[in-house]
Amino acid sequence: MKGTFRGLASQVLVVNRNLQAVHVTSARRAFVLLFTDIARALDEAWAAHTFDAWSALTPRPEDPVIGTSRGHLRVPRVLQLVTYDRLPRTTIRLTRRNVFLRDAHTCQYCGRRATPRDLNLDHVHPRSRGGPMSWENVVCSCRVCNLRKGGRTPVEANMRLLRKPVRPRWSPVLALAFAPDRPREWDPFLSSLPGAREFGALWEEPAEPVAESA
Numbered sequence: 757m758k759g760t761f762r763g764l765a766s767q768v769l770v771v772n773r774n775l776q777a778v779h780v781t782s783a784r785r786a787f788v789l790l791f792t793d794i795a796r797a798l799d800e801a802w803a804a805h806t807f808d809a810w811s812a813l814t815p816r817p818e819d820p821v822i823g824t825s826r827g828h829l830r831v832p833r834v835l836q837l838v839t840y841d842r843l844p845r846t847t848i849r850l851t852r853r854n855v856f857l858r859d860a861h862t863c864q865y866c867g868r869r870a871t872p873r874d875l876n877l878d879h880v881h882p883r884s885r886g887g888p889m890s891w892e893n894v895v896c897s898c899r900v901c902n903l904r905k906g907g908r909t910p911v912e913a914n915m916r917l918l919r920k921p922v923r924p925r926w927s928p929v930l931a932l933a934f935a936p937d938r939p940r941e942w943d944p945f946l947s948s949l950p951g952a953r954e955f956g957a958l959w960e961e962p963a964e965p966v967a968e969s970a
């Protein structure tokens with residue numbers, strides 16, 4: 757049952773009838789949707805499988821699996837909802853995580869990139885002076901800059917924002933699905949989402965150095 761942990765921890769991209777990404781769910785939930793025939797599992801060629809057909813597939817070495825009484829069951833990477841054809845939600849919620857995503861975990865004052873633990877939400881116009889919690893008034897900042905700015909406006913503190921903060925236009929499912937270690941199988945479904953290009957550019961790892969020709 758060793759592989760079971762790996763399998764249950766993996767996440768599954770949920771797409772609608774028209775193959776548009778709408779959500780990310782757990783492996784456990786994915787099997788419920790599959791078993792109850794609310795969804796079909798998509799293989800690497802995007803062929804849709806019912807639970808029975810899917811269970812008959814032999815897991816490939818790279819597949820996450822769960823252990824069952826009948827052996828190893830492959831956890832799908834992508835699940836297609838059978839009847840759901842609504843479009844993905846378009847309004848992204850204003851949360852700490854999403855602000856950090858928008859700002860690519862980069863302090864909007866000094867440009868330093870850091871882990872969420874070392875970052876703060878900064879109210880550009882200070883909260884103590886009525887600055888609202890809004891996409892236009894909160895930015896990601898490092899602790900040093902946050903402390904330095906204190907309860908002042910950027911002008912008063914003689915600090916400058918790297919970019920004007922705005923509400924992101926990218927699809928919320930991008931924020932859910934996007935992680936450097938996401939399954940490659942998700943990419944075709946993510947790249948067509950609103951804001952994918954902008955979001956991807958923000959997050960793209962530096963390109964692999966090209967081997968120099970002799």
Ligand SMILES: [Zn+2]
Pocket residue numbers: 863864865866867868897898899900901902
């Ligand atoms: Zn900073």
